[in-house]
Amino acid sequence: MTNKAEFHDRMLSLGLARVAEQAAIASAKLIGNGDEKAADQAAVNAMREQLNLLEIAGVVVIGEGERDEAPMLFIGEEVGTGDGPGVDIALDPLEGTTLTAKDMPNALTVIAMGPRGSMLHAPDVYMDKLAIGPGFEENVVTLEMSPKERVEKLAAAKGCDTSDITVCILERPRHEDMIAQVRETGASIRLITDGDVAGVMHCAEADITGIDMYMGSGGAPEGVLAASALKCMGGQMWGRLTFRNDDERGRAAKAGITDLDRIYSRDEMVTGDVIFAATGVTGGSLLPAIRRQPGWVETTTLLMRSKSGSVRRMSYRAPIED
Secondary structure (H helix, E strand, C coil), X not given: CCCCCCCCHHHHHHHHHHHHHHHHHHHHCCCCCCCHHHHHHHHHHXXXXXXXXXXXXXXXXXXXXXXXXXXXXXXXXXXXXXCCCEEEEEEEEEECHHHHHCCCCCXXXXXXXXXXXXXXXXXXXXXXXXXXXXXXXXXXXXXXXXXXXXXXXXHHHHCCCHHHCXXXXXXXXXXXXXXXXXXXXXXXEEEECCCHXXXXXXXXXXXXXXCCEEEEEEEHHXXXXXXXXXXXXXXXEEEXXXXXCHHHHHHHHHCCCCCCCCEEEHHHHECCCCEEEEEECCCCCCCCCCEEECCEEEEXXXXXXXXXXXXXXXXXXXXXXX
C-alpha cells in the first residue's frame, strides 16, 4: 500500500545530506588502495544503514543492479522506517569507484529523492546524453544535431567563438568520432575517465568548472541522477536509451518502457520536485576531497532542493575512532 504522507523535501534534506556524508566517510579509508569493490561496498553499507534511519517509505528506483546482485542497494529495495512519505530514491553510493581506488579527481557519493513515481525507472543500459547549463533558450542544442552543430549553436547562443567552448566527454573508444567532430570546431575537450554524473553537473556551474556542455553515452541510471542534479542547479538535459541486444530491450520492457526511441528531457526523467546530495570523496572541480586527520574527519556536501532552487555547500567535521 502506498504511503500517502506528504513529501516534505525541506525536512528530509538534512537527513539526505547525512546519508551522502556517511557513505563518503566509510569509503575514505580506501582512497588510493586499489580495491574498487571494497570501496564501493563500504559506501553501500553506510548508505543503506543511514537510509533505514529516515522516516520514509522509500524504494530504490535507480540503484546498483537487480535483486540477485545484493548486498548492493538493488533496484526495488525498500529502505527507510516504513513511516512517512512514499519516495523514489536514485543513488550511486560511490560514483567513481575506479577514481577512488586510484585517488583520482571527482569521486562522489550521490543520492536523490523525490515523491513516489517522480523518477524514470531507467534500465541498466546505455543512454545518449546531452547537457548544458542554465540561461539558454529551450532546445538551443538537441540530440538530433551532430556534435559539430551542437558546438556551433551553443557558441552562437553565448555570443562567442567555437574555440571558446569546452565540452566534457567520457573517454571511451565509442566516442572517437564525436571527439574528432568537436575538435574540428576548435572547441576544447575535457576528457574524463569515469563519473559522468559529475561531468553533467559541471555544466551547471560553467564559470567555476570551465565546462559548457556535456555529451556522449554512459549508463542510463546515472542519467537520471544527473537530471536530478540539473533540476536543482538549473540547466537543460536530454537522454535517449540505446540498446545493443534483445536482452537490453527486455530490460526496458521490464521497466515499463515501450517507446525505445524516445528522447527524454530533464523534466521527463525527473517529473517532480527532488532533493539531491553529493559528498566529495576525492577532490575535484565541484567539491573538495574528504579530509582525514588523527581523530577527525571533514567532508563537504552539496545539498540542493529543486522546489526552492537552493544550493548549499555544507562542511561537516566529526570525531572518528581509528
